[in-house]
Amino acid sequence: MNIACIAHDQKKDELVNFTIAYEPVLKDHTLFATGTTGTRIMEATNLSVHRFRSGPLGGDQQIGAKIAENEMDLVLFFKDPLTAQPHEPDISALIRLCDVYEIPLATNLATAEILIAGLSRGDFDFRELAKRRK
Template sequence: MKIAMIAHDMKKDDLVQFATAYKQVFENHELYATGTTGLRIIEATGLPVTRFQSGPLGGDQEIGSLIAKNEMDMVIFFRDPLTAQPHEPDISALIRLCDVYSIPLATNMGSAEILVHGLERGDFKWRTIIHEKEFNKNE
């Protein structure tokens, strides 16, 4: 599964802690992240992470592009609801794309934990079926 990890500045420590706690789960998947968040996860866990630009410089849109092509399976986005973000329209677009393409999205540690436990149990195998349908359609 391809998992995107994004965190606003005030939530980066929380996401790094979360990635560290669930390192054994995440090491079996492909991780993607926006700039600084990805670097911090790599440094803390040693997990391989494909990094994009930082969110305000287009990283949210790069991840959104993968969602729109059905190439992302889950998004963990620790948002800071108490701080205004200069790229709020990009954030809203990313969340909307998750809804349009039925991509599981967690915006806080509580919902992220539920998704990760589901990932451990194999609850997201349906994403494999979607990828197979896409592959067969493109042949």
């Protein structure tokens, strides 16, 4: 499965800690991330991460393009709901694309844990069918 990892500045530590905790599950998948988030995950774990640009510099849009091409299976986007983001339209577009293409999306730790539990059980097999319909 292709998994995107994105985190706003105030949530980066939380996402890095999440990837440390779930490294045994995540190691069997292909990870993508926006700039600094990807670097921080690689520094804290033994996970390999394909890095895109930072979110404000187009990284969110690069991940959105992967979603639109049916090349992303899960998005972990730890958003900071209390801080205004200068690239809010890009964030909204990314979330909309997840809805349009039925890509599971976690915007907080609680939802991410539920999705990772499902991933480890094999609940995402439906994504393989979706890729074949492309």
